[in-house]
Amino acid sequence: MLGLLTPQTRNIKVFIKAFKHTSIHRCSSVSCQSEYIRSIILENTEIVGEQSLTPEFKLRLFTPNCRFWSEKPELWPFDDPYWAIYWPGGQALSRYLLDNPAVCRGKTVLDLGSGCGASAIAAKLCGAAHVVANDIDTVAAVATHINCELNGLEPPVCLTNNVIGSPPKGFDLILLGDMFYDEALATSLHSWLDHCINSHGTKVLIGDPGRAQFEEHRIRRLLRQLAQFELPESVREENYGLTCSSVWCYRPEL
Ligand SMILES: C[S@@+](CC[C@H](N)C(=O)[O-])C[C@H]1O[C@@H](n2cnc3c(N)ncnc32)[C@H](O)[C@@H]1O
Numbered sequence: 209m210l211g212l213l214t215p216q217t218r219n220i221k222v223f224i225k226a227f228k229h230t231s232i233h234r235c236s237s238v239s240c241q242s243e244y245i246r247s248i249i250l251e252n253t254e255i256v257g258e259q260s261l262t263p264e265f266k267l268r269l270f271t272p273n274c275r276f277w278s279e280k281p282e283l284w285p286f287d288d289p290y291w292a293i294y295w296p297g298g299q300a301l302s303r304y305l306l307d308n309p310a311v312c313r314g315k316t317v318l319d320l321g322s323g324c325g326a327s328a329i330a331a332k333l334c335g336a337a338h339v340v341a342n343d344i345d346t347v348a349a350v351a352t353h354i355n356c357e358l359n360g361l362e363p364p365v366c367l368t369n370n371v372i373g374s375p376p377k378g379f380d381l382i383l384l385g386d387m388f389y390d391e392a393l394a395t396s397l398h399s400w401l402d403h404c405i406n407s408h409g410t411k412v413l414i415g416d417p418g419r420a421q422f423e424e425h426r427i428r429r430l431l432r433q434l435a436q437f438e439l440p441e442s443v444r445e446e447n448y449g450l451t452c453s454s455v456w457c458y459r460p461e462l
Pocket residue numbers: 212290291293294295296297298299320321322323324325326327342343344345348369370371372384385386387389393
């Protein structure tokens with residue numbers, strides 16, 4: 209995952225698990241932990257809106273004004289805060305949904321690797337009937353709740369277990385924003401997506417800015433490009449000069 213980080217965000221990497229555990233165990237109940245996480249998120253993020261591909265909604269993210277943009281990563285008390293960045297793949301995917309609301313309207317939608325919850329939020333704004341945000345980082349679930357509240361939306365159902373490899377649920381649509389950054393993850397995702405498609409006819413949309421792990425993966429030649437977006441200047445600067453991000457459909461003939 210580190211390869212995905214930008215020079216600025218590389219500093220966010222977290223290593224000292226001892227600190228993490230002592231911090232988390234200050235609260236024993238689930239609601240107390242969630243309140244503690246919420247307070248840390250509110251204290252260490254800024255509301256960002258206009259600078260992304262989806263100015264229609266706001267998100268709480270790390271910005272250069274935030275302490276942990278440049279702070280020693282070991283001082284961040286939880287797992288790597290990938291939810292604190294709105295990744296270019298997720299931006300393109302969310303933009304595509306907002307431009308094509310019929311894709312989500314009335315559908316059951318899973319945003320897998322939901323991070324800040326942006327694509328789940330876009331699906332909700334498009335009138336999805338039921339949205340599930342899944343991220344193995346429990347802090348991402350709290351961030352998703354906060355970001356939904358920020359936009360006057362009911363939070364989606366947030367799942368924090370690893371669903372890849374588990375028996376597929378009957379979602380109409382699975383969203384994957386910037387999830388092809390690691391070869392092993394991409395490969396396990398690929399076979400699980402095949403199960404979802406074969407068992408329920410699920411439609412799969414992928415947002416990716418052209419990362420090597422995505423371009424070189426065997427799933428890539430099975431995808432159909434639906435849209436490409438130029439990234440805003442600030443997003444380019446934060447992402448090693450990536451200039452655009454695309455949306456792909458994976459739905460091999462049933
Ligand atoms: C690069 S971020 C993308 C976040 C968001 N989709 C976006 O585009 O802004 C990848 C996210 O996937 C999550 N993740 C990694 N492995 C996962 C898994 N097996 N199941 C669910 N989420 C996972 C990470 O915690 C992280 O939040």
